[in-house]
Amino acid sequence: MSRPIRTVLLVAVALFVAVASSVGARRITPPHFRTPIPCLVIEDVEAELHADVPLQDVHVDVQMIYTLAKVSLTQTYKSSLDKPIRVSYIFPMDDRATITSFLAEFPNGRKLLGVSKERSEASLEFENAVSSGHTAVLLDQQSSDVFRAEIGNLAAHEEVKITISYLTQVVSENSQTHRFTLPTVLAPRYKPSTSSPVISSTGVPYSLSFDMSIIMPVELLDVSSPTHEISAIFSGYGKATVTTQGDLDGDFVIVVKTNDEANTESTIIVEQDPSQPDHTALYVNLNPAQFLLPASSLDDGLIELYFVVDVSGSMLGDKMRDTIVAMKEAMRQLKDSKRTVFFNVLPFSSDFSSLFPSSQPLNDDSFKQSIDYIQHFEAIGGTELLLPLKHIFGSPTIAPLAQRRIIVLTDGLVGNTEEIFQLVTAHSSRTQVFTVGIGNGVSHALVNGLALHGSGVAEYVVLGEQVSEKMTRQLSRALSSTVVSIRSIRYLGPHGLDVDNVVQSPRQLPPLYSDSDVRFFALIPKTASRLEVTLSDGRKKSFRLEYGRQVSSDIIHKMAARSLVRDLELFLESDEANVARDPVKQEMRQRIIDIATKYNLMSSLTSYVAVDPDASSTTKPIPISVAGLSERGTNVQMRAAAMRMKTHAMPLRGSYGNNLVMDGSVMPMPLTTKEHEEHEMHDHVATSASNANTDLSQAKNDEQQKNGSTANDTATTEPKKDEDTPSQHNFLLALLEFIIELLGHLLG
Secondary structure (H helix, E strand, O other), X not given: OOHHHHHHHHHHHHHHHHHHHHHHOOOEOOOEOOOOOOEEEEEEOOOOEEEEEEEEXXXXXXXXXXXXXXXXXXXXXXXXXXXXXXXXXXXXXXXXXXXXXXEEEOOOOOEEEOEEEEHHHHHHHHHHHHHOOEEEEXXXXXXXXXXXXXXXXXXXXXEEEEEEEEEEEOEEOOOOEXXXXXXXXXXXXXXXXXXXXXXXXXXXXXXXXXXXXXXXXXXEEEEEOOOOOOEEEEEEOOEEEEEEEEEOOOOEEEEEEEOOOOOOOOEEEEEEOOOOOOEXXXXXXXXXXXXXXXXXXXXXXXXXXXXXXXXXXXXXXXXHHHHHHHHXXXXXXXXXXXXXEEEEEEXXXXXEOOOOOOOEEOOHHHHHHHHHHHXXXXXXXXXXXXXXXXXXXXXXXXXXXXXXXXXXXXXXXXXXHHHHHHHXXXXXXXXXXXXXXXXXXXXXXXXXXXXXXXXXXEEEEOOOOOOHHHHHHHHXXXXXXXXXXXXXXXXXXXXXXXXXXXXXXXXXXXXXXXXXXXXXXXXXXXXXXXXXXXXXXXXXXEEEOOHHHOEEOOHHHHHHHHHHXXXXXXXXXXXXXXXXXXXXXXXXXXXXXXXXXXXXXXXXXXXXXXXXXXXXXXXXXXXXXXXXXXXXXXXXXXXXXXXXXXXXXXXXXXXXXXXXXXXXXXXXXXOOOOOOOOHHHHHHHHHHHHOOOOOOOOOOHHHHHHHOXXXXXXXXXXXXXXXXXXXXXXXXXXXXXXXXXXXHHHHO
8 A cells, every 4th residue: 555545544544533532522523624716516426537617707786676676696607627517506595585587698699598397397307408418407496595506518618607586575674774685605504313414515705796776765865784895876866876896705785774764654566467467466565653553651561581592503703792792782671671571591502501490570680690691602512493492382471461572593504494483383373483693694594484483573683783773673572562463454346345366475464563564465356446454453554556657567476476385385384294195285286386387486396497409418427416405404415525515605687677656656667577478377376375274284395305415503513412313423424434435536
């Protein structure tokens, strides 16, 4: 045996022994692998060839009109190899995004535009095309905020430009402050007990150009970014452009502030699809100031407040620092409120603990204890969010009439989201859940989903951003004595009668809280002339639909269709195991596919696929090994890590168009009009609305079978039992497999 091989063998064995020893100590800190730049990564096992397809250029174009945005993200790669290759990459996305286009462009003028098809059908078409020598592209949804793109038969030294366009809603922190976020960091998520530790795969800095146009119906006061340096130019009343160039090493956030403090009006956008003049789509934004009564006495009602705080390994560093600051600020504000509150603090990682055995009244002594307890938070271990939530829901309230509220502070990097959502939903009638997402790379799917299922509100704090204002808003909502909910929405036609064939999404709307608007979509017949909102206390508010100032496009139609698809997906996820046996759920599953393919949208059950009709090669493309993603997050295997596999962020480009009705006034909207036929769509959608009270489950079975990967936390994991867990044995087996394979390569 040669000296270099003997050296490698000794190092490999030493590595295995060291890790095995750490398992014996029941603590595993997986190494971190990084590539020098973002790239598509290829692995040729047979030829022992490994090479990157470097990222050449990234451009993002955003058009923001009031609380809607059209985003196009374009990313250019170029192969340096002398043979055709097959490459893929994963990237994060706004979990509320409606992806409307997937385009691959090549220098010779070829363009492959993705078409939405049933997931297995799209995959089969892609595989058949690649094996036949055709260039093909495929885009899959791994979870609501993680996607995977694949390119087959990328020619030798060929450049490819990938453009993904999507529509999304801009978050309104209050009536004056609107927040746009471009996710760029994809961090591994922790899946309890069933998975081995995972290699970190957060993003690395890369150069990006960013252009954003802003159109608001009111005066703009400021446009800023808490995450990056930007250049903002104000170009008229309510208009501005934003540009930036440079490294993008974290999620990109733009904050728009307007002179809209006194605004109490709600907004309704009426859209007409030219291909179907008898039907209309609505985007409704209800302003809570138009509905909520003046705040009652602070002494009204007994509140039991729980702070559930993420102290897992993924929170290490700046995230933990900001979490401690946020919690101290929350306790000070709670003390200053003079409110009668019982509270407790539950930090969680691989397990959880609590400040008190049960919630205690807030006084000087309990306040001091809480500050000292918070100060000693330490980030280590997994992310078992389910455990403290089960403990809280399983405990009786401090008094029969006490109102229980939970504030969760986390980066959201967990994998068992469905279990968590089901638990929170089951208790949402009596316990509201509010969330604060901490740091870059936050899982918006978890943070938004917890608030959605818990009838609460989500807030976000990026690194270096002030937390005081956000904690003030969340505490104000959590301490509200009376939850004002929306009992019903009626769509009225001539003579005040209800119109038929109405589809609304979401069906179940969240309660009304201060500084938190309520938004929803509806597909309605044009005979509807008014919208009537009835609150839980019996009060009503009516709105006239302005058909004379409607938008002519299909943007709202697409967003309404995607929102409806998401409603159906959530229903199916809630009872995944019974989907195959329940004909109603099977019908809903098919309805998701029908809606998504009709509107050419991405969903959990559909994928974008496009094939070049001309065969580009008869040579078998180089196979790849990609960091696997299950629908719950990343699962980077040891072998892939050793090959320097790297997940990273992705980009976009855009367009909008025509007019926006803002409660009587018309705003210019540069929207691109695309014609779609939707005759059968409303029948499908109406049927789904009528079946909405039935159970739901599955939307991800095919996904799990196809991807087969599981999610983990990047952080240190600390089992509670003396014996090693199956996760630890899996980790050792993966490491041993890697060592054996490495030696096999070296020994020929």
